[in-house]
Amino acid sequence: MSSKAVNQKAWFLVAPVFLLVAFNALIPLMTVVNFSVQETFGDNVFTWSGVIWFEQVMHSERFHGALFRQIMFSAIVLAIEVPLGLGIALTMPRKGPWVSVCLVLMSLPLLIPYNVVGAMWNIMALPDIGLLGKGINALGIDYNYTRQPISAWFTLVLMDVWHWTSLVALLCYAGLVSIPDAYYQAAKVDGARTWAVFRFIQLPKLKHVLTIAVLLRFMDSFMIYTEAVVLTGGGPGSATTFLSIDLVKTALGQFDLGPAAAMSIIYFIIILAVSWLFYTLMMKNEEA
Amino acid sequence: MAKITLKNLKHSYLPFPTEDSHYSLKKMSLDWADGGAYALLGPSGCGKTTLLNLISGLLIPTEGSILFDGRDVSRATPEERNIAQVFQFPVIYDTMTVYDNLAFPLRNRGVAEVEIDKRVHEIAGMLDLTKTLKNRASGLTADGKQKISLGRGLVRSDVNVIMFDEPLTVIDPHLKWKLRSKLKELHQRTRRTMIYVTHDQTEALTFADQVVVMKDGEIVQTGTPIELFERPMHTFVGHFIGSPGMNVLPCEVKAGKAIFAGQNIATVNAKSYKGKSQKLELGVRPEFVSFAKKGIPVDIVKVADAGRFRIVETRNGTSSIKLLVPEGEDIPSGKTHLSFDATHTQVYENGWMVGGRT
Numbered sequence: 001m002s003s004k005a006v007n008q009k010a011w012f013l014v015a016p017v018f019l020l021v022a023f024n025a026l027i028p029l030m031t032v033v034n035f036s037v038q039e040t041f042g043d044n045v046f047t048w049s050g051v052i053w054f055e056q057v058m059h060s061e062r063f064h065g066a067l068f069r070q071i072m073f074s075a076i077v078l079a080i081e082v083p084l085g086l087g088i089a090l091t092m093p094r095k096g097p098w099v100s101v102c103l104v105l106m107s108l109p110l111l112i113p114y115n116v117v118g119a120m121w122n123i124m125a126l127p128d129i130g131l132l133g134k135g136i137n138a139l140g141i142d143y144n145y146t147r148q149p150i151s152a153w154f155t156l157v158l159m160d161v162w163h164w165t166s167l168v169a170l171l172c173y174a175g176l177v178s179i180p181d182a183y184y185q186a187a188k189v190d191g192a193r194t195w196a197v198f199r200f201i202q203l204p205k206l207k208h209v210l211t212i213a214v215l216l217r218f219m220d221s222f223m224i225y226t227e228a229v230v231l232t233g234g235g236p237g238s239a240t241t242f243l244s245i246d247l248v249k250t251a252l253g254q255f256d257l258g259p260a261a262a263m264s265i266i267y268f269i270i271i272l273a274v275s276w277l278f279y280t281l282m283m284k285n286e287e288a
Numbered sequence: 289m290a291k292i293t294l295k296n297l298k299h300s301y302l303p304f305p306t307e308d309s310h311y312s313l314k315k316m317s318l319d320w321a322d323g324g325a326y327a328l329l330g331p332s333g334c335g336k337t338t339l340l341n342l343i344s345g346l347l348i349p350t351e352g353s354i355l356f357d358g359r360d361v362s363r364a365t366p367e368e369r370n371i372a373q374v375f376q377f378p379v380i381y382d383t384m385t386v387y388d389n390l391a392f393p394l395r396n397r398g399v400a401e402v403e404i405d406k407r408v409h410e411i412a413g414m415l416d417l418t419k420t421l422k423n424r425a426s427g428l429t430a431d432g433k434q435k436i437s438l439g440r441g442l443v444r445s446d447v448n449v450i451m452f453d454e455p456l457t458v459i460d461p462h463l464k465w466k467l468r469s470k471l472k473e474l475h476q477r478t479r480r481t482m483i484y485v486t487h488d489q490t491e492a493l494t495f496a497d498q499v500v501v502m503k504d505g506e507i508v509q510t511g512t513p514i515e516l517f518e519r520p521m522h523t524f525v526g527h528f529i530g531s532p533g534m535n536v537l538p539c540e541v542k543a544g545k546a547i548f549a550g551q552n553i554a555t556v557n558a559k560s561y562k563g564k565s566q567k568l569e570l571g572v573r574p575e576f577v578s579f580a581k582k583g584i585p586v587d588i589v590k591v592a593d594a595g596r597f598r599i600v601e602t603r604n605g606t607s608s609i610k611l612l613v614p615e616g617e618d619i620p621s622g623k624t625h626l627s628f629d630a631t632h633t634q635v636y637e638n639g640w641m642v643g644g645r646t
Contacts, residue, residue, distance in 0.1 A: 188367065189344065
């Protein structure tokens with residue numbers, strides 16, 4: 001042992017953070033872990049059940065279906081929102097009075113509560129009275145989101161794009177604005193065309209911002225609940241029943257606490273793993 | 289490569305300039321020979337970067353014109369002007385290797401790969417970058433990155449002019465010196481027209497054959513480093529160039545003789561003074577002041593050691609006079625006298641050298 005006196009008082013300084021993390025993450029999570037390995041028949045009586053809920057969930061076709069729809073949904077909205085947001089950011093003005101106008105307009109969708117977004121689109125897309133629904137039908141396309149899975153998906157994706165592309169655009173815009181003028185001037189002097197400026201200056205400089213944007217949009221879209229429930233309620237049938245909707249149905253509809261808890265943990269691990277993998281891959285070449 | 293001519297050039301960042309103060313760059317005309325090394329020297333905010341950006345085409349002048357070899361390029365884009373520019377902060381393309389960075393300006397212009405390869409290796413050799421050609425450019429140190437910026441300027445064999453905008457600002461002091469000698473060497477090897485903007489007199493004087501000193505958007509003096517040192521046309525040049533700067537002392541001129549502290553002072557140009565009672569000053573560099581038995585009576589205020597010589601600050605009344613004393617020479621204490629070298633003592637009227645402006 002070294003002769004230095006160890007001052008244990010430092011633990012007191014760590015305590016607030018420890019308590020905060022304990023109450024908002026560890027304890028709720030452990031409750032779920034607790035439920036996931038026990039069986040109950042009510043009256044607050046629990047019996048040990050091992051990993052059967054996990055096995056059940058992993059082999060459940062209902063879970064597979066929800067997971068597949070969830071992955072599809074996230075993939076589609078990411079594929080649309082990231083390029084679209086980047087494109088919008090590139091065309092936004094850098095100087096002058098239109099900057100604030102653009103920023104406010106872009107921020108508006110982000111300021112609307114989730115359930116209001118769902119309700120707005122629900123009404124707007126109604127085929128008989130909604131502007132969007134009636135409009136599409138007037139074009140001769142048979143559109144009814146409460147009956148056709150394709151229409152329901154189309155409406156959901158459109159709603160998510162409307163709601164969240166702004167976030168990607170604003171993040172990219174912030175990234176673009178922070179690129180020093182000298183880069184653009186050097187590119188001009190070097191005779192670079194617009195595409196080369198994008199490919200070799202803007203895109204590399206936006207790498208970090210885009211990583212964050214993709215992560216945020218992945219996590220958020222993978223957890224989508226409120227908007228989808230208000231818009232389609234998971235239907236028609238289970239066509240738009242995503243993981244979180246399925247989870248709520250299992251936990252609060254059927255009151256199957258065990259399977260729901262096991263599902264929550266698997267859900268959580270998927271998000272954690274994908275985010276970690278993506279971030280690590282993106283940052284791998286940083287040191288080179 | 290080209291001869292550069294500025295004709296009555298004026299620039300304002302305001303859309304509708306009306307007064308003189310609206311102009312960041314006041315009316316100026318200049319002629320720069322092909323293949324010369326020029327420096328634009330002046331304090332921050334004097335308009336030197338504006339002038340540089342006007343020449344490179346990043347800015348379009350409000351009035352006047354810029355000619356390359358007699359061809360008016362005032363409204364041409366940087367690409368059409370075929371110039372190269374090195375910026376204050378190293379600009380590199382992060383995702384590319386050093387090789388690709390150097391090749392970029394050539395590839396954008398559709399040069400054949402064989403030719404590109406030849407040019408890149410030649411330039412990399414000049415800049416000692418050959419060993420790092422395959423490395424990612426983002427991993428280099430600041431001076432390495434600045435060398436790449438420089439290399440991108442040199443790689444095109446047909447550029448009209450290479451411009452440097454305070455390129456050594458972010459470079460460590462011990463590397464500054466190396467990079468500066470490299471620049472000088474490159475100029476001698478390539479004989480390109482180079483324009484170097486800086487607020488550092490050492491950089492300007494060591495790099496350039498001709499230095500343009502600017503102040504408040506105006507050219508104060510153009511000349512060789514020696515001319516600027518020995519014959520500053522304006523007290524500002526005297527102050528700005530030299531360390532310590534020129535002594536500027538209030539004086540009178542009567543019947544072609546300069547009078548300071550009640551004594552006649554022999555000067556170069558007092559005879560040419562024909563005006564009336566304007567603001568008159570005497571300018572003499574510390575290098576041309578020496579101790580004497582008789583002359584201007586002064587008190588010694590402070591002695592600072594600057595290595596090979598000492599800087600002695602003396603005082604006559606309210607005027608402070610500095611002089612340089614070589615190592616090993618005695619410095620009298622307390623009260624003493626000074627004399628000025630007559631061939632390097634000038635009279636200035638309202639800041640400008642009497643008889644200097646033609």
